[in-house]
Amino acid sequence: MLYIHIPYCHHKCTYCAFFSVARGRNVDEYIDAVCKELNERSTNNPVRTVYFGGGTPTVLSVNQLDRTVGVIRDNFDLSQLEEVTIEANPENLVPEYLEGLAKMSFFNRISIGIQSFSDGELKMLNRAHTSTQAFNAVRNIADAGFDNVSIDLMMGLPHPYSVGIQHSLNRLDELLPLGVIKHLSCYELTVEPGTMLERQLKMSRLQMCEDEELSFQYDCLMNWCVKNGFEQYEVSNFCKPGFHSRHNSRYWNRTPYIGIGAAAHSFDGCCRRWNKADIEGYIRGADNGSIPYEKELLTPADAFNEYIMTALRTVRGIDKTMLASLVSASCLSDFQLKIKKFISMRLVAESDTHYAPTPKGLLQADGIAASLFL
Ligand code: SF4
Missing domain, CATH: 1.10.10.920 (Arc Repressor Mutant, subunit A)
Structure with missing residues (x-):
């Protein structure tokens, strides 16, 4: 398993505690560093899944992605490759971009961070897209020939902007006939320390939804999944039969993986290793052959x-x-x-x-x- 971390986003969502920065100025240098680390950590073990995560990997240009994919192809045994996922945000998924992705003949699964189909909820979360962009993104993906799409949605959004998950599920109904949505990840919004969301709640600009409402939203989700043939295989993950995320499922059963990029984690079966969450330090480290990381032996x-x-x-x-x-x-x-x-x-x-x-x-x-x- 190979994970590539792209720590850039268009701007910061209010709830986000992931390692990502808005308006990165050194993306080309970062990709050079990722390519160097891929070279350095190549192995003969067959790679069965590759996952580009973030941040927002689709802030990269098609050329930057293509360069990274070329280095993966040159350095890893991909003869048993089953699944190659790229996380994407709707605002990037325009026809020309998707055409470029399809031409690479590498990615076979796109995981879109839609979160909601309500413009009010999206604005509250400071997402970079609108519900129309989200809707069109799925249609564009289908037009570009991709047939394995995962959608991320959120439950339990705060008031006064929350309209409830049923609204987003109804919009998904309109997209299901395209036949490309095979997977749904649906997470309850959590309040992470130090985020804008935490400050907005403390200042009472927003109010978290009540437990009763959250459990109603969960019931709506479960009903929608049953009605549409999506099986639950993990607390927050649902899929059409056979379309579970192979990559994530392997994390859950202790399969070793290599994580490339700033803040990326790796696991070799005994030790965990994590590159430091410092983009500049990562780029410098790759230049002089010593990417900064920490490691711990699991007891x-x-x-x-x-x-x-x-x-x-x-x-x-x-x-x-x-x-x-x-x-x-x-x-x-x-x-x-x-x-x-x-x-x-x-x-x-x-x-x-x-x-x-x-x-x-x-x-x-x-x-x-x-x-x-x-
Ligand atoms: S797009 Fe994802 S990684 Fe980027 S700021 Fe928003 S939640 Fe964080």
Whole structure:
């Protein structure tokens, strides 16, 4: 698995705590540095999934993307490639740009950060696009010949601008006949420290939506998914059968990956490594052959807790064989005792191979996981 981080955006959304900067002036130098790191960290292991994430990878020109893709092709074994995703924002997805992307014959999945089809909600979030641009982006993608699109939407947006998720789901209904929307990621808005959203809430310019309303929106989402044949495979992720995100699903089952770019994380099966979140430092480091990064060896408890936390958010659940490979027999017995409580509460179901959350358990996955940590 290969992840490429593009830390640039047109401007900052009010809720964003990702590592991204608006109006980057050194994008070409950054791409040079990414190409150098790709050269440096090439391996013979086959790469099955590639993911360009951000930030907004589609702020790159087609030439900048093409240059990066060329270096990936030259340095990695892509003979078993299954899925290549690019995250995109609607304002970039105009016909000429998509034509350039299609000509590369590399990306086979586009994940669009739409978040909402309401102009009032988009404005409140300081998104760079309008609902019309979002709508046209999906049509343009279909016209350009891409047939595997994921849409990001948000639930639980603050008042007084929130119109509720049903409005966006109704607009999605109009786009479904195009046949290209195969995946939906739908996240509850969270308030991250230091964001503009946090300040707006503190100043009472916005009010978070109530739990009752959030749960109503969740029901709307679940009904829409059932009606349209989208299966839930993770707390926030839904897909047409067979169209789960292969890349993200591998994160959840501890597959090693290489992360390229400033702030990108990597995992080799034992250690986590993360490049420093510093674009200038990254560019300088790539120039002199020493990209700044930190690394930590995961203890068995870290590995166990991370696995429980991610696996319990998936419908498939916790794989017993994986669990046994991570910790000692006595830790495993402790875990088996603790999880009994959740099985008896019908929040978790046990099979020969897995402990899987029930639909009710999925809604409490984070809390259950926390109480199972070592
Ligand atoms: S587009 Fe995404 S990464 Fe960029 S500022 Fe908005 S939320 Fe953050």
